[in-house]
Amino acid sequence: MPEQASQSQPPQRTIVVASTKSVGIAIALSIFFGPLGMLYSTIAGAAIMFIVNLLAVFLTAGLGLIVTWPIGIVWAAMAASSHNKNLLSRAN
Numbered sequence: 001m002p003e004q005a006s007q008s009q010p011p012q013r014t015i016v017v018a019s020t021k022s023v024g025i026a027i028a029l030s031i032f033f034g035p036l037g038m039l040y041s042t043i044a045g046a047a048i049m050f051i052v053n054l055l056a057v058f059l060t061a062g063l064g065l066i067v068t069w070p071i072g073i074v075w076a077a078m079a080a081s082s083h084n085k086n087l088l089s090r091a092n
Helices: 002-008 023-033 043-060 065-091
Strands: none
Touching (some): 023 065, 043 065
């Protein structure tokens, strides 16, 4: 009899709660703090941009940051947006 009772119960659903990342905050943090601000949206990207920025500072006397800093800002925004899209696709 217990076998029939277990078959009539609906299957249990697991709910995973995860927070989204704000693209605006990711942009603001990366504008003001550069690669350290990118840690909010992407840890691997922050590590890569930290190394790239160090190379840009040493090889171009800091002028390379004119190029690398905006790249980090865009990367942070894209990483936060991608994180949110992945959360939404997992929910469906």
